[in-house]
Amino acid sequence: MKDFNYHSAKDSKEASKLASSSSAFLAGGMTTIPSMKLGLATYKDLIDIKNIKKLSGIKVSGKSVTIGAATKHVEVANSKDVKKAIPSLSSLAEGIGDPQVRNRGTIGGSIANNDPSADYPSACIALNATIHTNERKIEASKFFKGMFETALKKGELIEAVEFQIPEKSSYQKHPNPASRYAVVGVYVAKHKSDVNVAVTGAKSCVYNDKEMAKALSGNFSSSSIDGMDLDSSDMNSDIHASAEYRASLVVTQAKKAVDAC
Amino acid sequence: MASLVGSRVERKEDKRFLTGKGRYTADINLANQTYAIFVRSPHARASIKKLNIDKALKSSGVVSILTGKEIADDKIGGLIAGWAIRSEDGTEMKCPGNPPLAKDNVNFVGDPVAVVIAESLTEAKEAAEKVEVDYKVLKAVTSTADAMNGDTIHEGIDKNLCFDWLLGDRQKVKEAFDKADKVISIDIINNRLIPNAMEPRACVADYNAASEEITLYTTSQNPHLSRLIMSAFGNVAPEHKLRVVAPDVGGGFGSKINVYNEDIVCSWAAKKINRAIKWVAERSESFLTDIHGRDHVTHAELAVTKDGKFLGFKNETIANLGAYARVFGTVTPTYLFGPCATGVYEIPAAYTNVKAVYTNTAPVDAYRGAGRPEATYTIERLVEKASMELGIDKTELRIKNFPTAFPFKQTLVHTVDSGDYVAGMEKAKQMADYKGFEARRRESEAKGKLRGIGVTSYFEACGIAPSAAVMSLGCGVGLWESAEVRFNPTGQVTVYTGSHSHGQSHQTTFAQIAADELGVPIENIDIVHGDTDKGTFGMGTYGSRSLAVGGIAIVNACKKIVEKGKRVTAKMLEANPEDVEFKDGEFIVSKSNKKKTIGEVAFACYLPGVRDEMKSPLPEGDEPGLKETSFYDPSNFSFPAGTHIAEVEIDPETGHVKLEKYTACDDFGRIINPMVVEGQVHGGLAQGIGQALYENAEYDETGQLMTGSYMDYTMPRADNFPEFNIGYTCTHATTNPLGVKGCGEAGAIAAPPTVMNAVIDALGGQEVTMPATAEKVWKACKNLKKSNSKAA
């Protein structure tokens, strides 16, 4: 690993002030540190945000669950409040990586990184999340731009993610047996006025499958999407799964999610 | 005194390991040490046009940069194949040179071309990035099946063929097939695996200019053998000026048998720069450069009568050696494979033909089971298919062809001294509730799932090996083992063994054996291994040989101690040596109450005199001291055997395979410590099930390793397994005094066909290749659906 300067910011303001084109925020470090060790990324400055109190913690209101950006996966997995308000969200967190990863990785880091196979982005889409940054509020549907790409500007810091509490929801992940990231993960949420079917792992970026969402809005039953033949032409294909297989998994996992709702 | 052999003695080594006090190679730091980083080829096949180190030499902290040129100039030898195989046409195998640092050509991604030695690891890494290598990239050969049609990798080695070997009689086989009612045939792939020991390879080399001695601390399964190879072939230093120490080693599975490039380079360079050098592999280097395992493409046929008697067996295999032939690289797909490919069956005629090919991939060598998993996979997949095609129950068909009498002269090479395969099968069926399977299948089907059951009966040849036999077949060394048992004057015992423990629990099991033989409390016995300066010599640990060969050497050395003890007691107590009996640590003159404890005898051996009297307790001809050595050369291999049964449940929508039940019923002969054996079985099963369902080393067509990290290479984890159902039958080996057979590899040998037979059973007989990943199984499920709907 190349040498770097370590900074610990005491608040959001200091953190974003320290940021430059050759810096990264250090949350759990579960993405940043391995990529630096492998020489895939080098930074001059790492700005630790874990000591910014405001960024950690979970708040639940009647309508929403708000999770501080530096809240660890394990905290979301174990939170009684989250389990009660949106059980599928805590079980998603419980299924991320392994205990070591869950004990360090954070929700802010996960969505800022926007790995095409990460779990949390699907929750943001399915649960109509609002991403609160130190500068503005961004709707989830406008936040995830493409592979490892988000609407965040340089130095912009996510402070919290606010999830809308759905009527019912479920996340079903088909994990890559090696990394345990999602080969395909489908997050189905039924809200009062709409249904979202957020899909991760299948394409270069998380997306809301409008076709399935529409079918389920009409009739919220797995039979309404059974046998659906999805276009696989823009789906990922790698040594773990072909595009054709992913297309089939999207439907299968969506059905499982609906049945589990 | 109660016997310790057979009881669950807690592991002596656990305290050290569980409290973080193990001392591994990477824990060793020497004064003034430097750090090595290897510059490795990013290409699978290329010639080196130019190598420029000028910029790198100027980088901060650099002590030295050495390349293939210097190592060639110093006449340092390359890596070797330890076993010479002869082709069917009588020609000797063809092996390319394998210099520790490539000078002209690189042959796999990771092949080292230079070493950068610097004051710190960071500086070494930075300088390594500045080494400029101009490669002419050549077309790589990566496919096992097509290797013979690819460009010639090594000059003068036609068709990339190392050898084309035959074991058995083609004519007899042809005659047997002519008489058959039915021929069952199968095309299978034995997938390439990466051993993934928990501890990556490492070495620390030190040179003492005063004694002109090199000390190499290294992650080895066989330090004496490494010294021999480095000395005799590597020309690094004469044996008496080279000390090899393999301290605690965190798993080997065969991957730490070989002397590797880094061992030779660091030892040689330490002398050159007159400073200690430390090198520790990163995990990605382990993936690229540790030896890999398996990688066979096989076509096999079984000739049968309609009532299920086996008549003949053919096995045509292409085995991938990778870029170079290494220590056990050539014997693994031949003598460790061919003889076992006829399995536990009486088959009158058989042959195995193996074409071993070079490719631009990491060298392939012995990995847990080495050859025997490939053999067992071949025959057991074939037998399972025969049972489907003949409509005979899979267990009945096997029993029908088991040998009924022992010794069993197996078709190709081995005479199996003991066993009871029927008993093993019956017990396994009972343990697995074989009878209840159909009900469980219906339950799964009611949930929309598919369920399958798979059986494997295996035997393996381990406890390697009788020296005269293996040397007649081309082995470069004898495979005996040595032990030295040394009493201190005050009665504690140090046992030196030439085998090596890197997870096998020698410290405990070998001490149990010595405690029983000598009647000394186990706390007073230390097992020492892993250092060429301690102990006589040793061939190391692999091929489940530690106990069946190394353990017997200990028994024999102990027996010599007892013999001397009897003579000394007789002299001390004025009796006839023939009248002295030894039991539970006491030498007793029969029909008298006269006796001496072994502690008293040891004391007398070291202090052979009495105050005021000119009298020695030692009989004439016996020297002072109490220390005995034994070199034990086994008279035969040992032959563990057993039956394993697996049950899987498949979700046809995703193709996910869940291993529901796994039963292993093994005959390991006498068991020294059941807890240690369970550990060995669990580990072997995990690796075998890993091969069947998860693990696969994949190269793309340019020779890049696609599965070079745990993000892509699926190491099985605890939650992938059900609770293992383990049991034993026991027939003692008749060829060694302990009656032991060996248990280290059985799980890895039996599990792949057991699991795959279950998967394929669930899929209505459709073949899938290992690993049976969700996508492959999903595709098979789709076909099944199609053919079912056609049938309906």
Ligand SMILES: Cc1cc2nc3c(=O)[nH]c(=O)nc-3n(C[C@H](O)[C@H](O)[C@H](O)COP(=O)(O)OP(=O)(O)OC[C@H]3O[C@@H](n4cnc5c(N)ncnc54)[C@H](O)[C@@H]3O)c2cc1C
């Ligand atoms: C072995 C392993 C398995 C994993 N498995 C899974 C899995 O199954 N599913 C899954 O979803 N993920 C998985 N992950 C990823 C894990 O969830 C990481 O925690 C996550 O990707 C990054 O979070 P982090 O807190 O570690 O971020 P860091 O590594 O600290 O940062 C990552 C990036 O996010 C930026 N960043 C961090 N916090 C903020 C913020 N508040 N505002 C703006 N930018 C920010 C940083 O600048 C950096 O660029 C796995 C990781 C590993 C190592």
